[in-house]
Amino acid sequence: MARLALPLPRTTPLVTSQPFRAQAVSRSQAATAATIAALFLLASAALSLYLAQMSSVSTAGYQLEQLRAERQEWIARNGQLDLEIAKRRSLVWSESQATGRMGMVPADKPVFLNVDTAPPVECGVTSDSCVNTSAQTPASAALAAKPARPTSGNPLIGFEALRVWLVSVLRAEG
Numbered sequence: 591m592a593r594l595a596l597p598l599p600r601t602t603p604l605v606t607s608q609p610f611r612a613q614a615v616s617r618s619q620a621a622t623a624a625t626i627a628a629l630f631l632l633a634s635a636a637l638s639l640y641l642a643q644m645s646s647v648s649t650a651g652y653q654l655e656q657l658r659a660e661r662q663e664w665i666a667r668n669g670q671l672d673l674e675i676a677k678r679r680s681l682v683w684s685e686s687q688a689t690g691r692m693g694m695v696p697a698d699k700p701v702f703l704n705v706d707t708a709p710p711v712e713c714g715v716t717s718d719s720c721v722n723t724s725a726q727t728p729a730s731a732a733l734a735a736k737p738a739r740p741t742s743g744n745p746l747i748g749f750e751a752l753r754v755w756l757v758s759v760l761r762a763e764g
Contacts (some may be wrong), residue, residue, distance in 0.1 A: 705759070
């Protein structure tokens with residue numbers, strides 16, 4: 591059974607006597623369309639703003655994590671430098687550097703000399719009036735004849751006293 595398509599009845603264009611009403615309907619449709627378009631633009635602008643903010647927040651979070659990782663690296667480097675400083679300050683390292691790199695050798699055991707002290711000398715106002723309170727030895731007699739301290743006029747008197755004392759010590763040993 592075949593169906594036949596029947597032509598639709600022809601309608602005559604709508605002729606109204608009220609053109610204002612047709613314009614009002616088209617104006618209200620245009621206003622509705624404009625409102626919908628404005629709402630769509632407003633919603634897309636708000637969504638774009640939200641996406642831009644979320645993107646900047648995630649970028650800032652990523653940069654913060656990178657900075658934290660870099661900070662941890664610097665803290666580790668500072669720790670390594672602190673260890674290096676402590677190593678360089680140690681006496682063992684200094685000794686190994688002195689013997690290995692600089693060719694130094696460890697010192698022998700030090701020798702200490704027992705030195706008898708000179709008897710106390712009492713001096714008056716002038717250096718010529720120094721008197722020894724105990725028996726004078728040749729070295730102490732030489733010291734008593736000289737001023738007890740070097741004066742600004744002759745600084746070599748102290749060296750002369752030292753020389754006399756060394757000579758007396760060497761004679762006493764030999």
